[in-house]
Amino acid sequence: MTPEIENVLEQLRAAEQPLGIAVSGGSDSMALMILAAKVGVRAHVATVDHRLRPEAADEARHVAQEAARLGYSHDTLVWTGWDGQGNLQDAARRARRRLLSAWAAERGISTVLLGHTLDDQAETVLMRLSRAAGVDGLSAMSARRFDHGMTWWRPLLGVRRATLQRVLRAEGVNWVSDPSNQDAKYARVRMRQLSPALEQAGLSGEALAQVATQMSEARAALDHAAATLGQQIVQQNGAALVVQSAPFWQAPPELRRRLFLMALDWLDPVGYAPRGTSVAQALADLQAGRATSLANVLARPRQRALWLYRTPESVSDLKCPATEIWGEKWLARSLSTETSHAHDLTMRALGPDGLAQLPQTPEKYRLRRALMVEPSLWQGPRLVAAPTVVPHPDWQIECKKTWCDNCAGILSH
Structure with a gap:
C-alpha cells in the first residue's frame, strides 16, 4: 500500500459510522468501497441509475454483487427526471445529491463517501481556469462539505486514479467504464485529454491539486474576514438584514462581494451563488443609490444603510x-x-x-x-x-x- 492509501485507510478507521458509500461501478468508487471494507467500516452502498444508458442497470447489479461479497447492503436509486432540457451533467449531479441524501436520511446515515480523486481535482482546476475563475472557483472540490442535511466526504482527493486501479487489480475486482468519459463534447473530458501533455510540460496533477489546496486556504481566510465584518456592520431586523453603508463601501471590494453573497444566502438559501456579473451589477446599482434585486432578494439603500429582504412574491x-x-x-x-x-x-x-x-x-x-x-x-x-x-x-x-x-x-x- 502507498502512503496515500495508508492515509485514507487511517481516516476511514477513525470515521464515525455507519457511513454511506456512493458507488457508480467506476474504478474510483469501487476502490473506495474495497478500502472501506479492508478496515471493517460499517457502511451501506448506493448506486444511482440515471436511466441515460442501457448498460447502467447491469452496472448497478455488478456493484450490488461486489457489495454483497464484502458484506455491504446495496440500493439502486433511479432518476427519471431528465426532460432533455439544459445542462445534462449538472442536472444529473443535482439529482444524485437529492437521491443520495434522501437515501442516507432513511438509513440514518450522516456522512456519504464520494470517490473523487486527485485526477478529478486537477481536472476541476483546469476547467475553472478556462473560465477565468477566481479564488472560490480555483478552490475546486473540498474534502468535506455539508449540504442537503449531511456531510459529503471525499477521502480520495490525494490519491491518483492509477493507484486505485492497481488496488483493484491486486484484489481481482473489475470496474466499469462509462463511454461518456471519452466524449470530448464535455469540458471535463477535454481537460482530461490535455493532462498528459501538461504533465510532460511540468504541470502535474499534483501541482494543480496543490493550487486547489492553497486557494481553499485563501478562500477560508477571506470568508473569515467577511464574516467578521458581517458581525460588525450587519444587523438582523426581523426577516431583513440592515447593512451600515459607510463601512460597507469602505471595505475592500472582495470583502464587500463576499459579505453581500453571505447575506443573499442567509435570506434565500438556494445552495448556489448568483452569476458573478449579476452580483457585480447589483453592487454597482446599490453604490449608485439605486434599489436592485437579485434572484429572490431585494436590496435598497435607505438612511445610510442597505436593507436586504426577500421579495414578497417569493x-x-x-x-x-x-x-x-x-x-x-x-x-x-x-x-x-x-x-x-x-x-x-x-x-x-x-x-x-x-x-x-x-x-x-x-x-x-x-x-x-x-x-x-x-x-x-x-x-x-x-x-x-x-x-x-x-x-x-x-x-x-x-x-x-x-x-x-x-x-x-x-x-x-
Whole structure:
C-alpha cells in the first residue's frame, strides 16, 4: 500500500459510522468501497441509475454483487427526471445529491463517501481556469462539505486514479467504464485529454491539486474576514438584514462581494451563488443609490444603510402548520398555556392582508415591503400574531438560524 492509501485507510478507521458509500461501478468508487471494507467500516452502498444508458442497470447489479461479497447492503436509486432540457451533467449531479441524501436520511446515515480523486481535482482546476475563475472557483472540490442535511466526504482527493486501479487489480475486482468519459463534447473530458501533455510540460496533477489546496486556504481566510465584518456592520431586523453603508463601501471590494453573497444566502438559501456579473451589477446599482434585486432578494439603500429582504412574491405561497419551521428559520412558540393551540394555526408571510390587520402601526423606519415578508400566525383569513413586527403577549416567533449564528458558524471553521 502507498502512503496515500495508508492515509485514507487511517481516516476511514477513525470515521464515525455507519457511513454511506456512493458507488457508480467506476474504478474510483469501487476502490473506495474495497478500502472501506479492508478496515471493517460499517457502511451501506448506493448506486444511482440515471436511466441515460442501457448498460447502467447491469452496472448497478455488478456493484450490488461486489457489495454483497464484502458484506455491504446495496440500493439502486433511479432518476427519471431528465426532460432533455439544459445542462445534462449538472442536472444529473443535482439529482444524485437529492437521491443520495434522501437515501442516507432513511438509513440514518450522516456522512456519504464520494470517490473523487486527485485526477478529478486537477481536472476541476483546469476547467475553472478556462473560465477565468477566481479564488472560490480555483478552490475546486473540498474534502468535506455539508449540504442537503449531511456531510459529503471525499477521502480520495490525494490519491491518483492509477493507484486505485492497481488496488483493484491486486484484489481481482473489475470496474466499469462509462463511454461518456471519452466524449470530448464535455469540458471535463477535454481537460482530461490535455493532462498528459501538461504533465510532460511540468504541470502535474499534483501541482494543480496543490493550487486547489492553497486557494481553499485563501478562500477560508477571506470568508473569515467577511464574516467578521458581517458581525460588525450587519444587523438582523426581523426577516431583513440592515447593512451600515459607510463601512460597507469602505471595505475592500472582495470583502464587500463576499459579505453581500453571505447575506443573499442567509435570506434565500438556494445552495448556489448568483452569476458573478449579476452580483457585480447589483453592487454597482446599490453604490449608485439605486434599489436592485437579485434572484429572490431585494436590496435598497435607505438612511445610510442597505436593507436586504426577500421579495414578497417569493414567499407569498410559502405556508406551513404553526408547529413546523417556516422558511427554514422561523418557529412559533406559545407564551401562554391558554393559547397553546398552535396546531390550529398556519404560519405564512405577513403580506398586504396582514399589514392591514396589524393592531398598531409598526415603527416608521421599517420598510413596508420588508414587513410583508415577516413570519406571522393565521387562523384562516384572520391574523393572529406577527411578533417580529408588533410584540404579542401570547406568541413569539423565534429565528432558529440568526444572522449572528450564520457568521459564527463561518468563523468557527
